[in-house]
């Protein structure tokens with residue numbers, strides 16, 4: 001007796017067949033654009049290591065967000081570059097700090113059309129470049145930092161953020177921020193926790209974008225996760241959910257697709273992934289040399305991140321991908 005040969009290629013024959021059987025769909029609705037806004041500049045400044053991305057002025061930021069809205073991108077996340085940094089990172093919670101100024105302007109101009117998110121951390125604002133306060137012996141002080149994170153959350157909420165996104169990897173940060181927000185009447189402001197955030201070398205270009213150098217050639221291995229661990233991520237995610245996170249994130253994305261895939265069945269809230277600056281820069285650099293087709297690789301990366309289980313993707317490709325998806 002002979003069996004018919006299994007022919008999987010039948011369903012790959014035409015573009016419409018492939019479209020019909022696609023298991024994963026990438027949509028403009030899945031995209032969040034990270035944007036940088038810098039205090040005290042009159043013109044946008046290109047960021048060499050994140051080609052096509054700039055440090056915005058407030059007006060150029062508004063124009064960029066309007067363009068993203070026109071493309072249908074539903075979310076943006078803001079990072080600030082202050083004119084002056086200090087030990088405590090006070091620009092992060094100053095009501096006139098650059099992100100707060102930008103949020104107010106965006107809230108007025110496009111606030112109903114796009115979800116306004118703010119990265120909640122101190123590293124862009126501290127002279128030493130760490131994500132928290134330093135103790136006298138140079139350690140990052142977990143609990144002292146939590147108080148300041150509460151202040152930052154309030155400043156961002158008052159300025160109009162829909163979502164605050166703590167990225168400092170301090171223990172207890174989600175709870176501290178939730179309590180600070182609720183105590184001041186901001187129950188409606190949501191928290192997207194950078195829950196499983198690794199101490200990755202892929203953040204290099206981002207640090208150029210926000211002019212951060214970690215003092216003394218230091219690193220963040222004392223608070224961000226070790227790339228060797230995956231079960232620890234599940235514990236981080238569970239803790240953040242228990243503290244009140246509304247959305248949890250895995251970061252970076254591509255080298256951590258296993259983390260996303262492991263997190264997915266454990267998590268019934270939206271799961272985000274951050275395709276970070278180094279992931280973007282590698283694609284751009286190889287494409288510039290003609291070694292790969294940059295647009296195709298970008299779409300393949302984003303589709304793979306969705307396939308692994310992420311609902312939404314923070315990506316510097318947001319605008320480019322939205323243009324492709326809108327045809």
Ligand code: PBG
Pocket residue numbers: 119120121122123124167168202203204205206207220275276277278
């Ligand atoms: C911390 C923060 C970082 C990134 C997002 N939030 C840098 C870090 O942890 O060192 C990196 C994002 C990227 O590389 O695109 N505020």
